[in-house]
Amino acid sequence: MVVYSLYILSKAGGKIFNRDYGKYKDENQVPPYRKPEGNEYLILGSTFHSLHVISSQISPIKGGGGMELLEADTFKLYCYQSPTETKFFLLADAQQQNLDQLARTIYELYADYVMKNPFYEMEMPIHCDLFLVNVEKKIDEINNKKTTN
Amino acid sequence: MSNIAKLQKVGDSTFGRIEKINSELLTMTYGSLVTQLLRDFEDTDAVNKQLEKMGHKIGVRLIEEYMAKSNPSAGSCKEFKDTAEAIAKVGFKMFLGFNAQVTSWNQEQTQFSLVFQENPLNDFVELPERLKTEGLFYSNLLCGVIRGALEMVQMRVECIFVKCPLRGDDVSEIKVTLIDYLKEIVLEDE
Numbered sequence: 001m002v003v004y005s006l007y008i009l010s011k012a013g014g015k016i017f018n019r020d021y022g023k024y025k026d027e028n029q030v031p032p033y034r035k036p037e038g039n040e041y042l043i044l045g046s047t048f049h050s051l052h053v054i055s056s057q058i059s060p061i062k063g064g065g066g067m068e069l070l071e072a073d074t075f076k077l078y079c080y081q082s083p084t085e086t087k088f089f090l091l092a093d094a095q096q097q098n099l100d101q102l103a104r105t106i107y108e109l110y111a112d113y114v115m116k117n118p119f120y121e122m123e124m125p126i127h128c129d130l131f132l133v134n135v136e137k138k139i140d141e142i143n144n145k146k147t148t149n
Numbered sequence: 150m151s152n153i154a155k156l157q158k159v160g161d162s163t164f165g166r167i168e169k170i171n172s173e174l175l176t177m178t179y180g181s182l183v184t185q186l187l188r189d190f191e192d193t194d195a196v197n198k199q200l201e202k203m204g205h206k207i208g209v210r211l212i213e214e215y216m217a218k219s220n221p222s223a224g225s226c227k228e229f230k231d232t233a234e235a236i237a238k239v240g241f242k243m244f245l246g247f248n249a250q251v252t253s254w255n256q257e258q259t260q261f262s263l264v265f266q267e268n269p270l271n272d273f274v275e276l277p278e279r280l281k282t283e284g285l286f287y288s289n290l291l292c293g294v295i296r297g298a299l300e301m302v303q304m305r306v307e308c309i310f311v312k313c314p315l316r317g318d319d320v321s322e323i324k325v326t327l328i329d330y331l332k333e334i335v336l337e338d339e
Contacts, residue, residue, distance in 0.1 A: 083216050084301045104217070111217040115210040122209065 003099075003139050004075070004091040006106065007045055010123045011085035013053075015045030017126040021139045048089050052079060069099075082107055102142065109134050156234050160242030163219045167243065172269045179270050183287060193283035200286075201308075204293020205300075212298040215240055229327050230254075232304065233261045236295060236325075245269060259327040262311070264320050276315045286310035292323060303331045 008017035018041050036044055056066030070077040071094065078090045080103035088103050088110075113131035114120050120128055186196045219239050226232040237249040241263075249265040270288045286292075292308035299306050305328040312322035 082213065084212055086213075107213075108217040111213040115213045 002093045002143050003096060003102065004093070006091075006135065006139070007041075007048060007087075007089040008110070008126065009045055009049050009087040009089070011087075012123065013046055013049035014123065015042055016124065018045065019132070019135070021136070022143050048077075048079070049087065052081070052087060078103060080104065080107065086110070102138070105138055106135055109138070152231070153234050153238060156238040157242075157248065159219055160239040160248065163239065164242045164246065167218055169246075172246070172272070176269055176272045179290070180274065187280075187285075193280060193285045197284070197286055197289045200289040201293040201296070204290040204295075205297035206293075207290070208294040208297020208299075209301050210297075211244065211294060212301045215243060215298065219243065229258060229304075232299070233263075233325070237263055240295075240298070241265065253324075261325055263323045263325065264312075266320055268314070268321050271313075271315055271321075274315055281316050286313055287315050288313065288321070295323070295325060300331070305329050305331055 002022040004022055005018065005020045007015060010016045020035070051070075052066045059066075066079070066081060068079055070079075074094055076090075076092050076094055076096060076099065078092065078099035080088045080090075080100065082088075086107075088106055090099050090103055090106075092099055109131060113134060114126055114128050117128050117130075120126065183196070183200070186199055187193075190196050190199060226235055233251045237251045241247060241249045245267075246269065247265060247267040249263040251261050252264050253262040254260065268288060270290075274287060276285065276287065289310055292310055295308045296306055307326045307328060309324045309326075310322070311324050312318035312320055314321060
């Protein structure tokens with residue numbers, strides 16, 4: 001069971017962060033699926049954003065918050081939206097559990113290492129090494145634990 | 150009432166969990182910041198404004214920590230009233246280490262006052278008479294923080310300091326007025 005990727009979208013829907021994890025984070029490893037290239041990450045990001053907007057608009061109950069989980073045979077797409085409307089999308093193995101906890105942890109890391117970095121400009125792409133390192137550590141922890149089983 | 154008690158608990162437990170720094174360090178840093186501003190601007194009103202602006206920039210970022218680290222289910226605010234209590238009992242506790250009281254609601258429930266006795270920023274500070282008469286609100290940064298934080302959760306408010314112990318009042322009082330709820334938020338470029 002693996003967490004494959006993380007996308008962070010600003011409240012305007014711009015992709016401000018994306019990263020692949022698991023053993024396919026290595027560029028030279030050819031994953032069994034078609035890995036997005038270059039601009040495709042941007043397109044994916046805005047597609048996720050649109051999906052989320054549409055899902056909250058078709059909610060039959062007023063004030064619906066939008067989609068949280070999309071399940072497919074082979075993978076899960078989990079979305080956490082913070083009250084400030086920043087969205088965290090996680091792509092993971094279909095059997096992956098506790099994605100909500102992971103998303104909350106990433107949100108905490110985001111609050112600590114991105115928002116508190118005085119040189120990070122709001123709504124801009126995230127290039128904060130501390131954030132990168134800490135998220136990677138967290139996700140690797142999960143990925144490694146599962147593979148030893 | 151039980152809601153307030155619940156929020157108080159959330160505030161206490163979050164306060165217990167998060168990292169803390171020496172409050173004297175904060176007080177000293179803030180003191181040198183304010184005095185530097187006074188030297189640079191030479192105008193008390195401009196300093197008040199500048200402090201508020203700085204606070205705003207802090208607020209728009211700090212809200213993420215508030216949301217990430219306080220318990221989200223207890224922290225969700227349906228009405229402006231809940232927001233007020235959440236600021237007083239969770240926000241103040243998390244970031245300043247004490248609780249504030251929410252008082253003086255207006256009839257439309259769009260305006261309230263945050264009243265508090267303690268204020269670590271005020272420690273060791275004595276305002277010179279000149280600054281008192283010119284109307285410096287030493288902790289005006291806090292107003293900006295509240296405004297910035299609420300702006301990020303779709304509430305536009307106005308915050309004004311009305312009482313400050315440094316000017317001879319018995320307590321600190323910040324008046325918060327709700328202007329409107331924002332649908333689409335565009336970040337102010339300041």
